[in-house]
Amino acid sequence: MNIPQPVVAVLSRLPEAPPTLALVTALNLVRRRLWPEEDFAWLTGRRVRMAISDLACGVTFSFDGQHFVLASQPADVVFSASLADYWIIARRQEDPDTLFFQRRLTISGDTELGLQLKNLMDATDFEPLLAFLPDPLRSRLAI
Amino acid sequence: MPRKPQLICPAGSLPALKAAVDRGADAVYVGFKNATNARNFAGLNFTDQQLTDGIAYAHRHGREVLIAINTYAQAGRVAEWRQSVDRAAEIGADAVILADFGLLDYAFHTHPSLRRHLSVQGSATNFAAINMAHECFGVSRAVLPRVLTLPQVEYVIKNTPVEIEVFGFGSLCVMAEGRCILSSYATGQSPNTHGVCSPAGSVRWETDGAQMKTRLNDILIDQFEDGEPAGYPTLCKGRFAVEGDTYYALEEPTSLNTLSILPELLKIGVAAIKVEGRQRSPAYTAEVTGTLRAALDAAGDAHYSVKPAWQDALTKVSEGHQQTLGAYSRPWR
Structure with missing residues (x-):
């Protein structure tokens, strides 16, 4: 999936706060349902950036002990991949190690923090979320 | 059968x-x-x-x-x-x-x-x-x-x-299973004692343009050029300078x-x-x-x-x- 250059040019100039706010709001909504046993102590006060390499932008967030919150750069750990590859990982169509071997996913900064986050995502059962979606959408997203 | x-x-x-x-x-x-x-x-x-x-x-x-x-x-x-x-x-x-x-x-x-x-x-x-x-x-x-x-x-x-x-x-890996202490030379830990070859806390990936460097406890163990496939950050799969030649001296991924x-x-x-x-x-x-x-x-x-x-x-x-x-x-x- 190639994103047209003019679109990249526009997107890379937009502020990152709105999409990040959407992300942390969503995370706060689903947190207890998806991760009932997780206290996120390892993420508290740490900053994670997910850079979207083909859009030259990204989101940076943190956890304040109670909620996911917007954060500013520099982050403690930075993931970088194309938007399409993030989508592939999220759908569990490819495993992140495969994309790492192929140099499509990079992790810089605190590797342990990054690994903890990657493994949390791997261990997450998304069924409780899908249960809220209407049937056609659920079967499209089922992983 | x-x-x-x-x-x-x-x-x-x-x-x-x-x-x-x-x-x-x-x-x-x-x-x-x-x-x-x-x-x-x-x-x-x-x-x-x-x-x-x-x-x-x-x-x-x-x-x-x-x-x-x-x-x-x-x-x-x-x-x-x-x-x-x-x-x-x-x-x-x-x-x-x-x-x-x-x-x-x-x-x-x-x-x-x-x-x-x-x-x-x-x-x-x-x-x-x-x-x-x-x-x-x-x-x-x-x-x-x-x-x-x-x-x-x-x-x-x-x-x-x-x-x-x-x-x-x-x-x-190098298949000295149960006996491998190679990573302890770099990190003080080994798979048999800590359950991990390269503890994530000791691993750093540095990207410099299209090049990526892998460091284990600050020791440079590999360097990948643009498009070159990467491997796990273990010492056995690192590239080392041996008698003027830099290559996978122990094992290639x-x-x-x-x-x-x-x-x-x-x-x-x-x-x-x-x-x-x-x-x-x-x-x-x-x-x-x-x-x-x-x-x-x-x-x-x-x-x-x-x-x-x-x-x-x-x-x-x-x-x-x-x-x-x-x-x-x-x-x-």
């Missing part, structure tokens, strides 16, 4: 366990969230609740769950390893995979009805060692280190009552792939074929399990041949530039 080997697949999380069961694993092997297993990675492995759910899921589908407690109990901390064996018994595991003889002895006497497998980390490469583990600790299966040729594996099988499990797919010799593995009577990769994601487990299930089901057929689709699926998820039969094929011997 020989009995079809069991397919043993890795899971570092509950979704991976379910994927393995769904795609046809006969057994799934897992670990606790501590240093008692050889994949002690941040955020990986199972809480007691997840394991209880996973075992229930596997049993409901008629499959088994094996718990790897395959590092070596550390001085002064033996209780952690023993408690892990106790937890495995309580939680209803079908077997424990152990390497430490002290722990095997404890499991044998404390939980005699809990099946004991000798881990690859136990480093038993000959039938005398395996038979001793059988006689002393009632070991019913041994996982062979990846250093034997096919005829050697067959020779072991012919001389032991213990079931033999071999690796069928996954990343290879490589994956084992036994699709082409599955009929031979069946013929010599291996009891189980294992897939490496508890550190990988559910997508990997699903892909590899489904592929090996199809191949194993076909391997007893006289007209067996490796389907390109199987090869492609495994190539995609492989570490390194190449796949190999490893030690199984040593035509020059």
